[in-house]
Amino acid sequence: MKLSVIMPVYNERNTIQEILRRVRTVDIGEIGKEIIVVDDGSTDGTPDILKLEEDSTVKVLKHKTNQGKGAAVRTGLGAATGDFIIIQDADLEYDPDDYRTLLAPLLKKKAEVVYGSRFTGEHRNMLYWHMLGNKFLSFMTNVLYNTTVSDMETCYKVFTREALEGIEIKSDKFNFEPEITAKILKKKIRVYEVPISYAGREYEEGKKITWRDGFSALWALVKYRFTD
Numbered sequence: 001m002k003l004s005v006i007m008p009v010y011n012e013r014n015t016i017q018e019i020l021r022r023v024r025t026v027d028i029g030e031i032g033k034e035i036i037v038v039d040d041g042s043t044d045g046t047p048d049i050l051k052l053e054e055d056s057t058v059k060v061l062k063h064k065t066n067q068g069k070g071a072a073v074r075t076g077l078g079a080a081t082g083d084f085i086i087i088q089d090a091d092l093e094y095d096p097d098d099y100r101t102l103l104a105p106l107l108k109k110k111a112e113v114v115y116g117s118r119f120t121g122e123h124r125n126m127l128y129w130h131m132l133g134n135k136f137l138s139f140m141t142n143v144l145y146n147t148t149v150s151d152m153e154t155c156y157k158v159f160t161r162e163a164l165e166g167i168e169i170k171s172d173k174f175n176f177e178p179e180i181t182a183k184i185l186k187k188k189i190r191v192y193e194v195p196i197s198y199a200g201r202e203y204e205e206g207k208k209i210t211w212r213d214g215f216s217a218l219w220a221l222v223k224y225r226f227t228d
Helices: 016-025 046-053 069-079 096-107 128-145 176-186 211-226
Strands: 002-009 032-040 058-063 084-087 113-117 157-160 191-195
Touching (some): 002 016, 016 032, 016 046, 016 096, 032 046, 096 113, 096 157, 128 176, 128 211, 157 176, 176 191, 176 211
Parallel strands (some): 002 084, 032 058
Antiparallel strands (some): 084 157
């Protein structure tokens, strides 16, 4: 079996080498691993670093211009060949040491989709308004789709290849998160949650998501509840 790690990257020259080191070296037992980095039009020197990092363990795909996280994930999914697929941000907020915890329910056939919840594991406290926004979006997900997820916006989403069959991702930006969640739930697949660690960064450290993305996520939840 093999795990495909899809890593969307935009202007992360300060963290890209370290996150690649962590993903390369994390022990996930006998499961194979492929790392697919999608450089989403970086302009800060990240492409030069990726040229040095690309090898037999890391495949680098490139967007000529910045299109957004959803577009980068879509490109990565098109190249993924693994039995399991995980999304990995490049900013060090999420720890690949959690891969084993995330994969365990899939390997035991308890689940087809696993989300890593930032609110049930050890974590560096996030900004209050970010926490409130995340909680609200999770609440709306639960109301609209009759589920009980605690962290819809988490980056750590792991899927079996079969769970993603027939799903077309249309979102280009951060609204990828509510879209994929909506479409998984509409397939009658129950999300399995496990606790993960989280070290959220500040805007001065390069955090990119804003309150505007929250409104976009809310609209995506409503839209995909009634459309494909």
